[in-house]
Amino acid sequence: MSVDFTSVQLLDVSRHFGRRRALSRVSLSAASGDIVALLGPNGAGKSTLITILATLATPTSGEVRYGDQPAARLGAALRIRIGLLAHELHLYPELSARQNLAFFAELYGLDPRTTVDAALESAGLADRADDTVSGFSRGMRQRLALERALLHGPRLVLFDEPFTGLDDRAVGIVADRLRALAAGGAIVVLATHDLDLADGLVNRVVLIRGGRLLSDEVATTGLRARYRALIGAA
Amino acid sequence: MFMRTAWLVLRKDFAIEVKSLEVLTTTLFFAISCVLIFAFAFVKNGQAPEDAAAGILWIAIAFSGTLALGRTFERERYGETLRALLLAPAPRPALYVGKLLGMLALLGVAELLLVPLIAFLFQAALFSRPLLLVGILGGGTIGFAAVGTLFAAMLVRARSRDVLLPILLYPITIPVIIGGVRGTAALLASPVDEPSAVMWIGILTAFDVVFVTLSLWTFEPLMTE
Numbered sequence: 195m196s197v198d199f200t201s202v203q204l205l206d207v208s209r210h211f212g213r214r215r216a217l218s219r220v221s222l223s224a225a226s227g228d229i230v231a232l233l234g235p236n237g238a239g240k241s242t243l244i245t246i247l248a249t250l251a252t253p254t255s256g257e258v259r260y261g262d263q264p265a266a267r268l269g270a271a272l273r274i275r276i277g278l279l280a281h282e283l284h285l286y287p288e289l290s291a292r293q294n295l296a297f298f299a300e301l302y303g304l305d306p307r308t309t310v311d312a313a314l315e316s317a318g319l320a321d322r323a324d325d326t327v328s329g330f331s332r333g334m335r336q337r338l339a340l341e342r343a344l345l346h347g348p349r350l351v352l353f354d355e356p357f358t359g360l361d362d363r364a365v366g367i368v369a370d371r372l373r374a375l376a377a378g379g380a381i382v383v384l385a386t387h388d389l390d391l392a393d394g395l396v397n398r399v400v401l402i403r404g405g406r407l408l409s410d411e412v413a414t415t416g417l418r419a420r421y422r423a424l425i426g427a428a
Numbered sequence: 429m430f431m432r433t434a435w436l437v438l439r440k441d442f443a444i445e446v447k448s449l450e451v452l453t454t455t456l457f458f459a460i461s462c463v464l465i466f467a468f469a470f471v472k473n474g475q476a477p478e479d480a481a482a483g484i485l486w487i488a489i490a491f492s493g494t495l496a497l498g499r500t501f502e503r504e505r506y507g508e509t510l511r512a513l514l515l516a517p518a519p520r521p522a523l524y525v526g527k528l529l530g531m532l533a534l535l536g537v538a539e540l541l542l543v544p545l546i547a548f549l550f551q552a553a554l555f556s557r558p559l560l561l562v563g564i565l566g567g568g569t570i571g572f573a574a575v576g577t578l579f580a581a582m583l584v585r586a587r588s589r590d591v592l593l594p595i596l597l598y599p600i601t602i603p604v605i606i607g608g609v610r611g612t613a614a615l616l617a618s619p620v621d622e623p624s625a626v627m628w629i630g631i632l633t634a635f636d637v638v639f640v641t642l643s644l645w646t647f648e649p650l651m652t653e
Contacts, residue, residue: 250511252652274517284512286503288444297440301433301516326447342512 197271199261200226202247202350202381207256209242209405216242218405219256224383224398226349229376231396231413232385233421239405240385241281244352247383248278260350274302277348281355283339287328291319291338294327295345302346313341318367332359340368344375351375353384357391369395393417401425430525433518437526438533444503451499451534459492459538460545467549474551481552482612486568486605488542489535493572494594496534497580500527505584510651520648524577528643531573539565552616560615560625567632568608572601574639582650604639607632 202224209217217239224230232240245251246258249265249272258265260272278284285294295313296306314320317337327335336359344351353372357365372395376382386392392399393415401408401424408424445451466484470476504510513523543561547554554561579596583589598605611628614621 248515250514250652270517270519272517273515276515278512278515280508280511282508282511284509285507286440286444286509287507288447288503289440293443297436298512298516300436301513301518303429303517 197260197263197268197275198349199263199275200349200379200381201261202383203259204243204246205257205259207243207246207253207258209239209246209251210254215405217246217253220402220405220407221256222400222407222410224381226379226381227376228398229372229382229384229396230398230400231392231417232383232400232402233387233389233392233417234402234408235425237404238402240402241354242405243402244278244280244354244383244385247350248276248352249273250278274346275349276352277343277346277350278352279340279343279354279356280352281358283335284342285327285335285339288326290324290326291317291330292323294338295342298342299345304346309345313345317341333361333364336360337364337367340371344371349380351380351382353382353386355386356384357386357388365391389418389421430519430522433516433522434526434529437513437523438529441500441503441527441530442533445534451496452537454499455492455496455534455538456541458495459488459542462488462491463542463545463549471550476550476552479609479613479616481546481550481554482609482616484550485542485546485554485612486608488546489539489569489608490572490598490601490605492538493531493535493569493576494597496538497531497573497576497597498590498593500531500534501580501584501589504581510581510584514651520651521644524581524643524647527581528573528577528640531577532569535569535573539569553618553620554612554615556620557615557622557625560622560629561612563629564608564611564615564625564632567629567636568604568611570636571604571607571632571639574636574643575600575604578643578647578650581647604632604635607635 204220204222207217207220234240246253265272292310295310299306299309314323319338356368372382396413399413400410403425463484470480514520543554546552576597579593583592586592607628611625614624
């Protein structure tokens with residue numbers, strides 16, 4: 195079954211871990227071409243939201259719809275349309291860069307001969323392709339993890355702190371990559387603490403705190419001042 | 429798609445193990461140490477107590493298997509690669525099958541070493557009925573690894589996973605371990621008690637069917653947060 199969608203909607207989504215409310219009645223939507231920043235202090239619920247969007251967690255109540263279909267109805271076919279780069283990099287340190295990409299390419303039903311070399315080139319790691327990942331710097335691992343997450347051309351791209359450990363040049367490359375993904379029709383959701391970087395990159399800003407949605411607005415410049423006003427006022 | 433995914437996971441684990449040899453060496457070292465300690469304790473003047481070899485074989489398999497289960501999934505915890513596997517557009521139970529096959533291969537290697545070692549140290553006639561021995565070892569190992577793989581995957585993000593794994597695993601797999609011990613003891617009897625050995629193989633096969641079916645059925649809901 196082939197699945198595609200051009201929007202994602204969270205409808206009154208709550209997620210509880212025991213008595214702790216990680217998310218409380220959050221509703222928002224994102225469409226093809228959007229780069230949505232999820233902002234909020236530590237423990238706000240950003241990572242839980244990303245995990246739910248990635249189908250790795252189910253909401254305690256509420257519903258997530260991909261296009262006009264709920265996740266439960268789409269099953270495994272939905273996951274080929276989702277790419278996730280989380281804080282942990284989802285790479286095997288004992289394997290080489292090429293082996294990591296080839297494994298995930300095959301897991302996604304892709305031909306590694308046609309995808310892996312291009313991904314290594316994009317990551318700037320073509321000359322280190324056969325080195326084990328354990329010998330890579332954090333920045334190199336992050337670039338490789340980004341290519342791993344995008345290997346299958348996902349429609350919904352979820353990033354949880356994608357700029358951690360990257361130098362300025364690499365940050366610029368990743369930011370350009372995000373813009374290109376959105377221009378190509380992807381829905382990009384980005385959880386970050388880096389307000390300066392998000393300023394000018396994203397076109398929607400969602401602020402959450404304590405699992406509650408504080409605001410969902412079109413991005414304008416002066417994101418830091420807006421963040422302080424809302425988070426400070428809450 | 430199902431078996432292909434299982435094969436990819438198995439092949440990946442094999443590639444990692446070939447590079448690190450970490451799980452294989454620790455499992456074999458632990459299993460051999462375990463058998464040697466029992467041999468020093470129980471074998472006097474070249475004579476071991478009756479049926480001791482059967483119990484020691486299964487203790488070594490269960491303990492070294494628990495160690496291997498923990499180490500295998502520790503790998504998936506580092507870098508949270510288990511989440512990446514769960515995110516793949518493959519049937520999630522296929523990931524379980526891939527991991528289970530890896531565990532079976534590892535325990536198979538351990539048994540290839542343990543059986544001749546125990547036969548030698550305890551003067552046990554383990555090879556008198558090789559096909560029945562393979563049946564008992566296979567049946568017991570599948571049942572133990574089926575439950576162990578499920579629990580190790582479930583506990584991968586738990587802080588006290590090293591403590592919880594044996595606490596959860598041993599009570600559930602006790603019937604399999606008892607079946608393995610009694611079946612092996614039947615092979616060591618003089619004369620060999622073939623009907624009992626065949627009966628225990630049948631019981632172990634029934635456990636395997638139940639454990640594997642339940643594990644396949646519960647893997648996806650248990651792994652989704």
